[in-house]
Amino acid sequence: MKKKEVPQDESSLNKVNSKELCYAVDEDGNYTTELSSGWDPKKIALDNALEDIEKRVEEARLRVLAGTTSPIEYYMELCKMDLTILASYVGFFKWTVKRHFKPSVFQKLSNKKLAKYADVFDITIEELQNGPS
Amino acid sequence: MKIDFTHHQSAHCENGVVSNLMKHNGFQVSEPMVFGIGSGLLFCYIPFLKVNYAPVFTYRAMPGHIFNRFAKRVGIKVKREKFSNPTAAKKRLDENLAANNPVGLQVGVYNLTYFPDEYRFHFNAHNLVVYGKENDTYLISDPVMENVTTLTSKELEKVRFAKGAMAPKGHIYYPTVFPDKLELESAIVKGIKHTCRDMAAPVPFVGVKGIKTVAKLIRKWPKKLGVKKANHYLGQIVRMQEEIGTGGGGFRYIYGAFLQESGELLKNEELKKLSIEMTEIGDMWRDFALESSRIYKNRSNSIAIDKYDEVATLLESIANREKAFFKKLKKAV
Numbered sequence: 001m002k003k004k005e006v007p008q009d010e011s012s013l014n015k016v017n018s019k020e021l022c023y024a025v026d027e028d029g030n031y032t033t034e035l036s037s038g039w040d041p042k043k044i045a046l047d048n049a050l051e052d053i054e055k056r057v058e059e060a061r062l063r064v065l066a067g068t069t070s071p072i073e074y075y076m077e078l079c080k081m082d083l084t085i086l087a088s089y090v091g092f093f094k095w096t097v098k099r100h101f102k103p104s105v106f107q108k109l110s111n112k113k114l115a116k117y118a119d120v121f122d123i124t125i126e127e128l129q130n131g132p133s
Numbered sequence: 134m135k136i137d138f139t140h141h142q143s144a145h146c147e148n149g150v151v152s153n154l155m156k157h158n159g160f161q162v163s164e165p166m167v168f169g170i171g172s173g174l175l176f177c178y179i180p181f182l183k184v185n186y187a188p189v190f191t192y193r194a195m196p197g198h199i200f201n202r203f204a205k206r207v208g209i210k211v212k213r214e215k216f217s218n219p220t221a222a223k224k225r226l227d228e229n230l231a232a233n234n235p236v237g238l239q240v241g242v243y244n245l246t247y248f249p250d251e252y253r254f255h256f257n258a259h260n261l262v263v264y265g266k267e268n269d270t271y272l273i274s275d276p277v278m279e280n281v282t283t284l285t286s287k288e289l290e291k292v293r294f295a296k297g298a299m300a301p302k303g304h305i306y307y308p309t310v311f312p313d314k315l316e317l318e319s320a321i322v323k324g325i326k327h328t329c330r331d332m333a334a335p336v337p338f339v340g341v342k343g344i345k346t347v348a349k350l351i352r353k354w355p356k357k358l359g360v361k362k363a364n365h366y367l368g369q370i371v372r373m374q375e376e377i378g379t380g381g382g383g384f385r386y387i388y389g390a391f392l393q394e395s396g397e398l399l400k401n402e403e404l405k406k407l408s409i410e411m412t413e414i415g416d417m418w419r420d421f422a423l424e425s426s427r428i429y430k431n432r433s434n435s436i437a438i439d440k441y442d443e444v445a446t447l448l449e450s451i452a453n454r455e456k457a458f459f460k461k462l463k464k465a466v
Contacts, residue, residue, distance in 0.1 A: 048429060
């Protein structure tokens with residue numbers, strides 16, 4: 001890649017006033033570095049991945065409202081987690097977390113367990129119990 | 134307290150931390166030099182490790198390996214520690230800062246407040262330097278950021294004790310013993326030979342063979358997984374190849390810079406020529422990313438199968454080119 005070809009497309013890096021460093025070749029063929037504000041091919045890939053997460057959150061929200069899952073699954077998706085990550089944060093087995101997805105089990109969870117989840121999701125126990133609207 | 138530490142931005146976090154800590158200790162070592170001597174370049178497909186619901190494709194060596202190999206080859210010693218108790222981890226960090234010693238930390242990205250939200254995933258192998266503390270705020274030099282930044286002690290504890298795959302467990306590290314003079318020449322040769330060996334590994338998931346395996350898979354994905362998942366996976370490859378940290382072209386440009394610098398240092402004209410070729414290979418990876426993005430940009434479900442075949446063919450030609458390249462490189466040192 002030539003130094004003057006280093007892409008300067010839009011990306012969310014602009015939001016935090018940063019650019020990323022790329023390696024490129026100058027006109028004499030010597031390697032140098034150049035800052036890049038972003039590149040569309042990877043921005044599209046990132047946007048698609050985020051869109052998929054949004055979809056998963058929305059699907060979980062609808063399932064909570066329909067009474068087929070507990071708010072834990074919704075907040076898990078909202079925090080971009082999966083079962084493995086959530087289980088290691090709260091310190092339960094994966095199958096235990098999965099059980100807590102059941103609304104009937106969730107209703108009976110002790111405050112201590114609820115507090116663990118609430119802490120990981122950075123919300124209050126009430127917010128966790130109320131779930132998404 | 135603030136240690137007199139100079140922040141230099143780098144493409145990749147681990148190389149950057151090592152290069153910055155070396156410079157702080159009076160050894161001018163560039164990021165590409167750390168990456169090349171540490172045999173950072175690789176290709177590896179890890180089907181059983183899923184990140185964001187897609188398999189992992191990595192273009193670099195495992196976290197921690199680059200620094201360890203670099204240290205061993207140039208003759209420095211690295212102290213590493215992990216903790217189960219956050220208070221003990223904090224205490225060790227504070228002790229080092231009080232002793233005027235900036236340290237490297239492994240952290241999770243998800244709670245790094247200074248990153249844009251879009252980049253905050255549960256990825257636990259990020260690296261940064263702490264170079265001071267003012268009241269309850271730590272001074273942070275994150276090598277991928279343009280400028281230095283800060284984290285409160287609560288925020289820092291959160292990222293040091295992130296959970297999930299590759300959990301950092303408060304991992305702290307810093308070089309302790311230095312030789313009088315760094316033996317770069319022999320280290321370069323060792324680093325290059327190791328990379329040539331890795332890239333020619335006789336395993337279907339690693340190196341040139343790994344690239345070929347993935348090319349074959351791409352041909353099958355649309356039929357086997359459906360267009361939606363195929364595109365998600367293709368996007369994952371491009372993100373692992375180009376997202377912050379690789380310096381472009383899946384680390385191939387950084388490696389090109391390393392070969393050029395090494396060619397000068399060793400007075401080896403062949404290495405300089407191979408640097409030019411590495412740049413061309415990097416350009417091919419960029420083309421592959423560009424062509425792939427044309428596929429996944431299209432959100433409809435009717436993408437011609439031959440589009441996937443086209444990018445797979447491109448990937449196969451990269452594999453062939455790299456195969457020949459690393460054979461030549463092995464002979465050049």
